Amino acid sequence: MPVPAPVSSVTPLAARFAQRAGVRARRERRLRVSLGIAAALLALLAVAMPAFLLASVRLTPGWQEIVLPLLAGSFKAAVYAVLVALPLGLGAAIWCACFAPPAWRALLKPLFELFEAVPAVVLGLIAALLLAPWLARHVLAFAIFLTLLAPMLAIAGLTWQRVAPLRWQRRWVGYEVWLMLPPLLLTCAVALWAGDQFAAAGLAALLQPQTPWNGLVIGLMLGLAVMPTVFSLSEDALFAVPADLALGAQALGATRWQALWRMLLPVAAPGIVAALLLGFSRALGETMIVLMASGNTPLLDASPLTGLRSIAANLALEAPEAAPGSAHYGLLLLSALLLFGLCLLLNAMAETVRGRLRRRLVGL
Amino acid sequence: MTAFASLPRGVARRGDTGLWLTAGAVGLSLLALVAVLAVLLLQALRSFAPAPVAELRWNNGGTEHTLIAAVVGQDARALLVRGSEWQRRGAEYRRIARADLLQLDWPADAVTLHLRDGREIHLRGDAAAWRATPMPLLPPGPPGFLLASTDVVDVVAANRLTPTQAIGLVVQRAWRFVGGAPGSGGGVYPALVGTVVLVLLMSVLVMPLGVLLALWLHEYAGSGRVARLLRAAMANLAGVPTVIYGLFGLVLFVNGIGGGLDALLQSDVPRWGGGGLLWSSLTLALLTLPVVVIATEEGLARVPASLRQAALALGATRAEMLWRVVLPVARPALLTALILAVARAAGEVAPLMLVGAVKYTPLLPLDGEFPYLHVSRQFMHLGQSVYDLALAGSDALRDPAQAYAAALLLLVVVVGLNAAAIVARNHLRERARELAV
Structure with missing residues (x-):
């Protein structure tokens, strides 16, 4: 943008203006140049990232035997993590966006987003030293907890709807989470007790993990770490859907859940799919939790009761020792390239799907 | 507005299974969160409690x-x-x-x-x-x-010990743990210094570049093809796993530039070619660049157009408008960006394992010897200490206990920083609303 031309005049102000014109023009130029340099650096970085991987990759014979178990390990960890993160994150997002009173929402959303900032190494520490040994002794209890959880919550909720006076129900609208805490804790207690009983009866061998550091532990902790990502993105998508849709459905006699399931969720579906994809991508690339709590044994199997070794954890373990230019180094970079490509692909897919949501919301 | 604030009589008694399951999901998530925090706090305190x-x-x-x-x-x-x-x-x-x-x-x-x-x-x-x-x-x-x-x-x-004495002892030991050197019952002081110096150096490197980039993307680039490509690149860089950044730093900075420097200076011990503080902070700067750019852009978008137009109408050049009007108004956004970047960098461990954080080093990166800040030195990092104490300690009982204490310290720092960023951002939003009126 050009500097305004100095006006030829003799007033002192105008003279000063004219005097400073050169300095101002120089500043303008300097800003433009430095902005250009910054943009060029970004472009360079964006090109250099994949280029350095591609340049150092070397395919040695037998690479599949080394890289494939790692890839399988990464997928195993990410799939289990998403299996945990999706019900928790999506459920919490639905409740937060549609059922929670505004004050609650204003509290819950930053809380979960703050949880996203918890360093992975802290979660990995808890997973490796506490959760893994505990879970190894209580796999049965955990399995029972999983089976009982949904039925118990549903029974408790439906009983409340049938039995509680309408006045009470009106007062508790929006605060159903507190009502769910007693059945949740009860389920925990029942599962622990039943697990001990079954273990005493000698059924523990059915589900005995081969190692305390296994896919189950990874799934739980990594799922907890990824949950805020899924929550945050799908909550945004659901909250952006106009509430009129739900109100209209309710006016026509739908229950709250029917309105949500038939009206809101289909509209917000692209946003939720994007949240799922990004959560998966994040779980694939997460290093510390997997490094600390997975046992790091490269296995080609999908069981939650065996260990795994993921690409990211393998990089953190082996890259500092690999000699530059060696075959080992080349293979490490190959696995890194795979991980990089996968994450890039997932992010691009998520971005495309989110674009669709945005267009759909504009249409409404 | 919440979609389902009312409960019409006609539907109150009809079963809403899904609703209860979502409420349960919130409850379970909250329970898990509380459990993680409680366990950490309890274990950290236990590591300082005196044994009978x-x-x-x-x-x-x-x-x-x-x-x-x-x-x-x-x-x-x-x-x-x-x-x-x-x-x-x-x-x-x-x-x-x-x-x-x-x-x-x-x-x-x-x-x-x-x-x-x-x-x-x-x-x-x-x-x-x-x-x-x-x-x-x-x-x-x-x-x-x-x-x-x-x-x-x-x-x-x-x-x-009376209970008061025991509590006093726990506090005293916790204090010594934060301020002490490793060896004196395992302190984290060097790791703390390493983390702080690393993060400061990273901020100095990333902030100017990030703000310039955000200015370029938001004010200059428009919506041409180059701008769109670079925007997509930025979004994708944000999604790259952190360990890949570490590998990038290892290949480019440590082995590439550092190795080259060593060959050039003909030093027989790897001085720049081993991991070090400078390479680590450069790697972290790349890693946090998207964070800074996205947060700054958000702030720039909240500066009302009327302010820009007023500045231009009064004869300011674009540079003057940006420097004197837009950036001062967006200052809380810059602060938010800085805090978020620092929080992200402080909690990151995986890339540092590749480019220079070590389990133990007797030398601090910052000391009284010229040139005071030693950027080629290896350093200790709080997150790395958590990892090493937990899984590679020499004392099977006390080291993991100290890992919990270090983890709690790290958590307090990172979560505190993030909470500060949230407060700063809210402040920014209010101010933008005031300015827009």
Whole structure:
């Protein structure tokens, strides 16, 4: 943008203006140049990232035997993590966006987003030293907890709807989470007790993990770490859907859940799919939790009761020792390239799907 | 507005299974969150709590042994005790089956001496007398064992602590843990210094570049093809796994530039070609660049267009408008960006394992020797310490306990920073609303 031309005049102000014109023009130029340099650096970085991987990759014979178990390990960890993160994150997002009173929402959303900032190494520490040994002794209890959880919550909720006076129900609208805490804790207690009983009866061998550091532990902790990502993105998508849709459905006699399931969720579906994809991508690339709590044994199997070794954890373990230019180094970079490509692909897919949501919301 | 604020009579009694399941999901997530925090807090506190000291007599294959030792764990079948560490920290753990125990006393005059290097010596005597003894001390240890009284950090009458004394001891030990060097009972001071210096250096590197980039993307680039491509690149860089950044730093900075520098300077020991502070902060700067750009762009978008137009109408050039009007108004956004970047960088461990954080180094990156800040040195990092203490410690019981304490410290720093960013952002939003009116 050009500097305004100095006006030829003799007033002192105008003279000063004219005097400073050169300095101002120089500043303008300097800003433009430095902005250009910054943009060029970004472009360079964006090109250099994949280029350095591609340049150092070397395919040695037998690479599949080394890289494939790692890839399988990464997928195993990410799939289990998403299996945990999706019900928790999506459920919490639905409740937060549609059922929670505004004050609650204003509290819950930053809380979960703050949880996203918890360093992975802290979660990995808890997973490796506490959760893994505990879970190894209580796999049965955990399995029972999983089976009982949904039925118990549903029974408790439906009983409340049938039995509680309408006045009470009106007062508790929006605060159903507190009502769910007693059945949740009860389920925990029942599962622990039943697990001990079954273990005493000698059924523990059915589900005995081969190692305390296994896919189950990874799934739980990594799922907890990824949950805020899924929550945050799908909550945004659901909250952006106009509430009129739900109100209209309710006016026509739908229950709250029917309105949500038939009206809101289909509209917000692209946003939720994007949240799922990004959560998966994040779980694939997460290093510390997997490094600390997975046992790091490269296995080609999908069981939650065996260990795994993921690409990211393998990089953190082996890259500092690999000699530059060696075959080992080349293979490490190959696995890194795979991980990089996968994450890039997932992010691009998520971005495309989110674009669709945005267009759909504009249409409404 | 919430979509379902009302409860019409007609639908109140009709089952809403899904609703209850989503409420359960919130409850379960909150429970998990609380459990994680509670466990961390509890374990961290436990690592500082003093262990009671017992006098044991037991029978081992026909021979009788006696020992004064701290009881660090027990179950129905056995006791886990830690005897006096005459030689080496963590070397005197012993598991004694309850069946073999002949006698177990908790003598009231038990004294624990804490030594400078983290060792403990348990004996019976008068704590006050031990505190007052001039050097050298002669504890009833192996023949010839001599102890300088300057080595004794702390004398604790382990079995006679009142609750207030115990709490005071925990606080004192926690303080020494934060401020102490490793070896003196395992402090995290060097790791803390390393983390802070690393993060400061990273901020100096990333902030100018990030703000310039955000300015370019938001104010100059428009919506041409180059701008769109670079925007997509930025979004994708944000999604790249952090360990890949570490690998990038290792290949480009450490092996590439650092190795080249070493060859150029003809140094026979790798000075730049090993990992170091500079390479780590550069790597972290790349990693946090998207964070800074996205947060700054958000702030720039909130500056009302009327302010820009007013500045331009008064004859300001674009540079002047940006420098004098837009950036000052967006200052809270810059602060938010900085805080978020720092929080992200402070909690990141995986890339640092590749480019220069080490388990132990005797030298701090910042000291009194010229040039004061040693950017080519390897350094210790809080997150890396958590990892190393937890999985590669020399003391199977005390090191993991300290890992919890270090993790709690890290968590407090990172979560505190993020909470500050949230507050700053809210402040920005309010201000933007005021300006827009």
